[in-house]
Amino acid sequence: MKALLLRDLKLAFRAGGGFGLGIAFFLIVVILVPFSVGPESSLLTKIAPGILWLGALLACLLSLDRILALDWEDGTLDLVATSPLPLEAVVSVKALAHWLTTGVPLVVAAPLFGVLLNLPAEGYIWLVTSLALGTPALSVIGTFGAALTVGIKRGGLLLSLLILPLYVPTLIFGAELARRGAEGQAVSTPLLMLAGITFGVIALLPFASAAVLRVNLR
Amino acid sequence: MTLRVKNVSVARGGVAVLEGITFDVPPGKGLILKGPNGVGKTTLLRTVAGLQPAFKGTIEAPEESIAYAAHSDGLKAMLTVVENLKFWAEVFGKSDISAAIEGFDLVDLQDRLAGSLSAGQKRRLGLARLLVTGRPIWILDEPTVSLDTASVALFARAVEQHLQSGGSALLATHIELGLNVDILDVGPFRATASEGAISGYDEAFL
Numbered sequence: 001m002k003a004l005l006l007r008d009l010k011l012a013f014r015a016g017g018g019f020g021l022g023i024a025f026f027l028i029v030v031i032l033v034p035f036s037v038g039p040e041s042s043l044l045t046k047i048a049p050g051i052l053w054l055g056a057l058l059a060c061l062l063s064l065d066r067i068l069a070l071d072w073e074d075g076t077l078d079l080v081a082t083s084p085l086p087l088e089a090v091v092s093v094k095a096l097a098h099w100l101t102t103g104v105p106l107v108v109a110a111p112l113f114g115v116l117l118n119l120p121a122e123g124y125i126w127l128v129t130s131l132a133l134g135t136p137a138l139s140v141i142g143t144f145g146a147a148l149t150v151g152i153k154r155g156g157l158l159l160s161l162l163i164l165p166l167y168v169p170t171l172i173f174g175a176e177l178a179r180r181g182a183e184g185q186a187v188s189t190p191l192l193m194l195a196g197i198t199f200g201v202i203a204l205l206p207f208a209s210a211a212v213l214r215v216n217l218r
Numbered sequence: 219m220t221l222r223v224k225n226v227s228v229a230r231g232g233v234a235v236l237e238g239i240t241f242d243v244p245p246g247k248g249l250i251l252k253g254p255n256g257v258g259k260t261t262l263l264r265t266v267a268g269l270q271p272a273f274k275g276t277i278e279a280p281e282e283s284i285a286y287a288a289h290s291d292g293l294k295a296m297l298t299v300v301e302n303l304k305f306w307a308e309v310f311g312k313s314d315i316s317a318a319i320e321g322f323d324l325v326d327l328q329d330r331l332a333g334s335l336s337a338g339q340k341r342r343l344g345l346a347r348l349l350v351t352g353r354p355i356w357i358l359d360e361p362t363v364s365l366d367t368a369s370v371a372l373f374a375r376a377v378e379q380h381l382q383s384g385g386s387a388l389l390a391t392h393i394e395l396g397l398n399v400d401i402l403d404v405g406p407f408r409a410t411a412s413e414g415a416i417s418g419y420d421e422a423f424l
Contacts (some may be wrong), residue, residue, distance in 0.1 A: 004349040007297070014296040075290025076265035079347075082267050082286040083309045 001089050004080075008097035018063055022102045022111050026059040030113040041118045048117035049127060049178035055113070056106045056131055057138060057171055063102050064150070064163065065156040067094050068213070072150045081217055087210035095136075095143040095206070103135030119182060125205040127180020130194060134174035137198040140205050141166050147209040150216050169197050219280055219353050221243045221386060223266060226275030227409065230261045234273060234409035241402055248377065248387040248399030257404055259390040260359050262287075266388065267357050285353035289360060291344025295333025297344055299324055302326065302332050307350040318349035321376050323369075337364040345373055348380075356387040358381060362395070370395065 012019045032042060064181035069078045080090055108132050111124050119127065145163035171207050179188040220242055227237035243249050251259050265272050265288040266279075293302050302314040319325055319399045322342045327335065330395030332343060341364050348356055356377070362370050377387055387399075 007294070007301075007305045011296055013295060016296060058326070071292075073290075073292070074292055075288050076292035076294070078269060078290075079265075079286065079290055079292040079306075080309070080411075081269060082284060082349075084282055084311065085309060161424050 001085060001093050003134060004085065004090065004093045008094065009100060010040055012097070012101040017101075018066055020105075022059040022062050023105045025062055026106055026109065029055040030056060033117065042143075044118045045120055045182075048114060048119040049123060049182050050175045051117060052114060052119070053130070053134075053171060053175040053178060054111055055108065056059065056135065057167055059106060060138045060142065060177040061101055061160055061163065061167075063098065064146055064171060065159050065205050067098050067143050067146040068150045074149045075211075077150070078217065083212075084193045087213055091143050091147060091209040091213065092206045095140045098143065099136050099139035103131075103139055104173065106135060107131045114180060122184055123178065123182025124131060129191070130174045130181070133159045133177075133191075133194050133198055135167065135171050137170045137194075137201050140201045141170070144205050144209045144212070147213040147216065150213065170194070173197065184196050219283065219384075220278075221266070221284075221355050221388065222276075222278040224276045224278070226262070226265065226277060227273045228258055228261045228270075229273040230258060235261055236404055236407045237274070237409045239275070239404065241408050242389055243355070243386045245384045245386050246381055248381055248389065248397060248403045250397070250399055251388070251390040251396075251404055252392070252401055253404040257408060259404060262404065263357050263359050263388065263390055264288075279355060284355045284357055285348050285355055285358045286350040287344060287348055287359065287361060289363070291340055292338060292348070293332040293343060296331060296352070297381060298329050298331055299335070300328050303346060303350055306347045310353070312350055312352050312353040315350050318346040321349055321372075321379075322346040323372060323416075329362075338366055338369055341365055342369055342372070344354045347378070349376065356385065356388065356389075358389045360390060362391055362393055365411045 011017050030051065037043060068077065081087060107128060110127055113126055114127055142163055145159045148162060150161045152158060173190045173194040177187055177194055180187045180190060222242050224240050226239045229233055229235065237261065241249060253259055253263065264270050266277055267284055299314070303318055307313055307315050319328060322345060324343060327339060332340065336341065345361060361373060365373060370393070374397055377397060380387060399407060
């Protein structure tokens with residue numbers, strides 16, 4: 001399993017691996033928002049947590065179809081399925097690798113991008129907390145979507161359609177946590193809800209992902 | 219360590235393709251499957267490898283004993299030859315890849331990216347993967363595609379050595395490997411029309 005994680009990380013950093021793609025997309029979305037809503041700083045302050053969360057979510061979505069599709073195309077998935085690794089572990093490791101290469105950079109970069117949207121000073125800590133807590137859920141749910149659509153030609157769009165509704169709870173509580181933090185309100189309710197969603201999907205979804213993968217590999 | 223296939227029927231895309239297949243592959247023996255294109259050799263091999271359920275019949279093999287090699291080699295273009303082999307060795311809990319590199323004449327290619335290899339060299343690397351798995355039962359689907367005669371001989375020697383050391387192999391191939399193994403023509407086992415489409419088979423719905 002360690003071998004699989006290291007291999008996925010190595011591949012992400014090599015040519016064509018797509019590392020940095022998500023974060024560049026995130027930056028562009030955040031830059032485009034002031035152009036579209038106007039340079040009014042009080043308005044930007046108000047919408048900053050929501051925009052940052054939406055941008056991070058879309059950036060995450062961008063690389064989802066690579067999680068399993070590439071391994072399917074070159075036959076690795078068939079060979080891994082006949083190896084000693086249980087598929088549940090394989091999809092968990094894949095989700096972890098996706099989070100390390102997409103989610104973590106987003107968490108690190110979000111405070112920088114917050115400056116562009118005039119995020120209030122007290123909001124930064126909660127923005128980072130909400131993203132750090134929420135992005136693992138995005139990767140795990142995304143891996144489930146990737147398992148559902150593996151083997152389908154141009155499954156990327158279908159993957160987005162399937163996955164975006166499943167992202168709604170994470171988005172609601174993640175953005176709510178960041179917004180309340182920025183406005184100095186009590187944060188414990190959205191914090192607990194977001195943590196519950198993340199740990200819930202980490203505990204349950206790998207089994208569902210492995211099950212649909214088994215069906216898709218037939 | 220005997221692979222036993224009893225009265226097995228296999229289906230592809232919800233349609234039965236082969237039925238009533240029975241054979242044993244004991245240690246030290248090999249079996250070559252022959253038959254026209256589309257008769258269901260690949261489907262049968264995938265079923266025996268455990269990638270899809272048999273429609274009927276039973277397949278008995280010891281746990282964690284099968285190494286499967288399909289049409290595609292499962293190589294990563296952006297990893298080197300050594301990195302590719304090391305990855306598979308670690309997945310199968312092994313660490314020594316030198317025998318595989320020498321066995322398939324990959325010494326000069328060790329540090330090349332797999333993406334820059336020719337089709338035949340890639341195939342050799344894909345087959346070298348079998349040696350690093352350390353598993354006794356090899357299931358090979360068209361292993362000699364895009365190999366030249368020298369590489370085919372190399373491959374035949376690797377299979378022979380594997381059989382001599384107590385392993386076994388089940389192959390689907392169209393060419394003569396010069397191996398002293400049994401041949402099973404699966405053509406006569408083609409599923410009859412009456413078997414037809416299998417109702418209730420849960421094909422992918424997306």
